[in-house]
Amino acid sequence: MTTNRKAVAVYGATGHTGKFVIGELLRRGLAVVAVGRDISRMPAGVTARLAGIDDAAALDRAFAGCSVVINCAGPFLDTVAPIVEAALRAGSAYLDVTAEQASALSTFERYDRRARDTGVAVIPAAGFYGGLADLLASAPVCQRPAEDMTVAIALDHWWPTEGTRKTGERNRVPRVVVENGNLVPMAVPAAKTAWTFDAPHGVQEMEAMPFSEIITISRHLQVRNLRAYLNASSLNEIRDATTPAPVAVDTQGRSAQKFAMEVVARDSSGTRRALAQGQDIYAVTAPLVVEAAARMLQPSFHRSGALALGDAFDAEDFLRSFKPEHLTFQLNAT
Structure with a gap:
């Protein structure tokens, strides 16, 4: 959909869903930064960066220069807060694919105002x-x-x-x-x-x-x-x-x-x-979250705050x- 070369970071890149997401990003010609704890397991052909969720400085380095961060690493009750925090510090939009109710609710309640202040969209449960x-x-x-x-x-x-x-x-x-x-x-x-x-x-x-x-x-x-x-x-x-x-x-x-x-x-x-x-x-989660990321990279996308997928975009389109x-x-x- 887009030839925009701004990078999309994928945290949890070595997991089952993360691999599908990276494959879909590459298929669509988007620049990818794979982020995770084990550099040896990163997929070939993409930029790879090492960062654990308990290392804020490493997350900052991993997301530097990335316009969108996609979090594929569960349990999201543990991973969302440090990754959203790092994304906001980087001025990056954020997406995740959580099925966990408590994680999605916490994201809406904790990050709506800060995402608006930063001028980016934070979209949980985009899978x-x-x-x-x-x-x-x-x-x-x-x-x-x-x-x-x-x-x-x-x-x-x-x-x-x-x-x-x-x-x-x-x-x-x-x-x-x-x-x-x-x-x-x-x-x-x-x-x-x-x-x-x-x-x-x-x-x-x-x-x-x-x-x-x-x-x-x-x-x-x-x-x-x-x-x-x-x-x-x-x-x-x-x-x-x-x-x-x-x-x-x-x-x-x-x-x-x-x-x-x-x-x-x-x-x-x-x-x-x-x-x-x-x-x-698991596979269909990849085109869902990647379509959202691709649309967020478009200059015409101006939404900010914590949003649901159907609120951020024209659902039928x-x-x-x-x-x-x-x-x-x-x-x-x-």
């Missing part, structure tokens, strides 16, 4: 969890005030990465939903329901499992009640310690995993739906940039 649902909810068909909104996700498998395992162990913060316009703790035990998706997923048994989309959507859209569900079969897989990590099956390095995400908004005027389908939730290579989507009202 599959958080960002994609926020874009679907922000598309014109869904974005007007809603009495009720539901996010439903189906994965035919969830083969977790090492980072996902570590985040699950670290993130014990109670999950929240929106009731009567307020963030409140999710009821325990988690509610269960059934949901009918398009093929290949069909009818799925679902369990309440809100991720960072609750935080991003409620940040900028008027929704009285907001909840999210994930299909029970994928939850059973990720809760099983013997479930293997994802294995690449194509030239892009994607696993065979298929996903569907549906956002349904209801009010007195009827029901509106936005649906996205694609392959590999953003989604259309992914068809058909990365995902497909549908928007309709009944």
Whole structure:
């Protein structure tokens, strides 16, 4: 989309998602600085810089000259604060791909004013969890005030990465939903329901499992009640310690995993739906966050503060940039 040669720093460059992100940046001709703790594991063909999250001076050196910093290193409860702080010191915009509600909420609450004062945008949860649902909810068909909104996700498998395992162990913060316009703790035990998706997923048994989309959507859209569900079969897989990590099956390095995400908004005027389908939730995070970074590099981008993905950009135009290579989507009202 752009030939702007200002560099994009990727923290967590050696991780599963970080490698996808760097690959997508290179595919789009953007200058990349790979940042992490182990220089020997950095991908070939890019500038590499060494920095730990506990070394502010090293982070300052790593992000020097970079216009955008993308944080792919979880658990984000531990990495966001030092990396956002360093990005702001460098005058760089910031993106991350957290699914962690507490991390996204903290970013909005702690860094909105400082990002505005610095004149940069800080966008948490710009990946599959958080960002994609926020874009679907922000598309014109869904974005007007809603009495009720539901996010439903189906994965035919969830083969977790090492980072996902570590985040699950670290993130014990109670999950929240929106009731009567307020963030409140999710009821325990988690509610269960059934949901009918398009093929290949069909009818799925679902369990309440809100991720960072609750935080991003409620940040900028008027929704009285907001909840999210994930299909029970994928939850059973990720809760099983013997479930293997994802294995690449194509030239892009994607696993065979298929996903569907549906956002349904209801009010007195009827029901509106936005649906996205694609392959590999980790891989699809890369075009999502890289598209955001590329747009932030454009001279026409003037937003600042802590923003959700669907608030920072035209949601439908953003989604259309992914068809058909990365995902497909549908928007309709009944």
